[in-house]
Amino acid sequence: MSRFDPAYIFPDYRSTTLRGPKLALVSAGGIMAKLPAPKFSAAFIKDKDADLTVHGRSTPLGERMVLHGRVTDEAGQPVRDSLIEIWQANASGRYNHPSDNHDAPLDPNFLGAGKTLTDSDGNYRFVTIRPGAYPWKNHKFAWRPAHIHISLFGDVYAQRTITQMYFPRDPMLAIDPIFNGIPDAGARERLICTMDLEAGIEEVMTGYRFDIVLSGAKSTVFGL
Amino acid sequence: MTTYKNEGIASQTIGPFFHNGLKWEQGNRIVGDAGAVAVTVYGKVRDGAGAVVTDAMIEMWAADGDGTFSETVNAQQRPRGFARIATDAEGVYRVHAFMPTHTSIDGERFAPHLNVVIFARGLLTPLFTRVYFAPLVSTIAFDPIIAAIGDEARAATLLAVKIAPNAYQWDIQLQGDGETVFLTRD
Numbered sequence: 001m002s003r004f005d006p007a008y009i010f011p012d013y014r015s016t017t018l019r020g021p022k023l024a025l026v027s028a029g030g031i032m033a034k035l036p037a038p039k040f041s042a043a044f045i046k047d048k049d050a051d052l053t054v055h056g057r058s059t060p061l062g063e064r065m066v067l068h069g070r071v072t073d074e075a076g077q078p079v080r081d082s083l084i085e086i087w088q089a090n091a092s093g094r095y096n097h098p099s100d101n102h103d104a105p106l107d108p109n110f111l112g113a114g115k116t117l118t119d120s121d122g123n124y125r126f127v128t129i130r131p132g133a134y135p136w137k138n139h140k141f142a143w144r145p146a147h148i149h150i151s152l153f154g155d156v157y158a159q160r161t162i163t164q165m166y167f168p169r170d171p172m173l174a175i176d177p178i179f180n181g182i183p184d185a186g187a188r189e190r191l192i193c194t195m196d197l198e199a200g201i202e203e204v205m206t207g208y209r210f211d212i213v214l215s216g217a218k219s220t221v222f223g224l
Numbered sequence: 225m226t227t228y229k230n231e232g233i234a235s236q237t238i239g240p241f242f243h244n245g246l247k248w249e250q251g252n253r254i255v256g257d258a259g260a261v262a263v264t265v266y267g268k269v270r271d272g273a274g275a276v277v278t279d280a281m282i283e284m285w286a287a288d289g290d291g292t293f294s295e296t297v298n299a300q301q302r303p304r305g306f307a308r309i310a311t312d313a314e315g316v317y318r319v320h321a322f323m324p325t326h327t328s329i330d331g332e333r334f335a336p337h338l339n340v341v342i343f344a345r346g347l348l349t350p351l352f353t354r355v356y357f358a359p360l361v362s363t364i365a366f367d368p369i370i371a372a373i374g375d376e377a378r379a380a381t382l383l384a385v386k387i388a389p390n391a392y393q394w395d396i397q398l399q400g401d402g403e404t405v406f407l408t409r410d
Contacts, residue, residue, distance in 0.1 A: 002232055002234075002235070002409060003232075004231070004232055004233070004234040004235075005234055005235040005348070005349040006234065006235065006236075006348035006349055007348070007349075008347070008348070008349060010348060013237075013346070013348065015237075015345050015346030016346050016347070016348060017272075018271040018272040018273050018275070018346070018398075018399060019271050019272070019277065019344060019345075019346035019347055019398050019399065020346070020347065020348075020398070020399060021351065021398060021399050021403055021404075021406050022272070022399055022400070022403065023378075023403050023405075023406075025406050025407055025408045026369070026372050026373050026405050026406070026407055026408070027372055027407070027408050027410070028352065028369065028372075028407040028408050028409070028410055029332075029368055029369070029372060029410075030410055031329060031332070031334075031368075031369070032352065032407075032408075032409055032410055033410060034329050034330055035285070035293065035329070035339065036293050038285060038302070038303040038305075038306040039295055039303060040297075040301065040302060040303065041297045041301040041302075043297075043301040044297070044300070044301035044302060072230060073230075074229060074230050074231070074232055075229050075230070076229045076230055085245060085246060086245065087241070087242060087244065087245020087246065088245075089241075095241040095244075096244055097240075097241040097243060097244055099240055099241065099279075100241055111244065112244065112245065113244050113245040113246075149236075149238070149239065149242065149245065151245075151246060157285065157339065158409050158410060160283075160341055160350070161233060161235060162235065162236065162237075162238050162343055162350065163233055163234065163235055163236045164236040164237075164239075178236060178237055178348065179236075181236075181348045182234040182236075182348075184234070186231065187231070187232075187233075187234040188234070190231065190233060190234070191233070191234065191236070212233050213230040213231060213232045213233055214232060214233065215231075215232025215233070216232075216409060216410070218410070
């Protein structure tokens, strides 16, 4: 795993205790960085896939926001034409998912899933709403801080990543074992977006920036 | 010492609610070359207590018959060698693929396999592994990954078991007795 990834077993997050492997990983010997990542055709993305607010009869409830950023590798090179998928709860903290039984309203105008490709300079842009926090059963008074799930493929197979993006100064971050499963404080900080109102639309929606660095592309590491 | 211009992003769990966001129509279908032998790979995912894992997502990435990864897309405009499937209420996944061939990468020769990544609630970091289509570990002892495992019983956790002429079973044990071999992401 990459040097910033959480350990497989992190008891504060209860589900890890029976699902994380206990034996040491076997070295793949560098092969993962030599395999290309799956590449998706531009035709895979449909018209409204990057706008999560236009799939109902009217606008979803909540703070409409632009989420944008740039995907690069560790050498700062853009990750181009690469698939990014996002999914999230609605403004009330409820997923459009049959297993989510949190007693908060569904929003018929918000399905909570989007996808896009990065452009030729690694940039991406979604329009969505700011998700709400929601309770879970990990421990007493456990609440997940508001977050957007993000899935990325990168250029090589070793870069395949699923993560979560959080919002600035959220007091729930301190009590969240998923976020705090990341041992390095700097790596935790890098999962928090920054407010970027000028990327939004004046008088319509806010803006947030979230840049993403994918590790794992060996050839781009300095000093090798 | 290795230095980086930029520091990488950390992994977080996929959580239990990924299905609507990541579901693909016919996501469990890998398209092969004309003449490739179709095989079904299926199995059950279990945790360290033996309970089935009903909310895992498995991705498989297959090289073409010539051993390279094709950029050709399938009817859904996705890479045709790539599959994504969620486990069902019994913890079972099922992928319609084709029999892989030997691959050669930078002079290293690998036995026929599919690359696998597993995501699930409770996995803060995904699990990388492979499934091989050899009857015995000894027949693929030359494979660098099999060789690196260095233990026949453990290596056997990466072998799909032939159930019928075109059907292979490969169970995934996340933890405990018979724990599947998982690989570093390098």
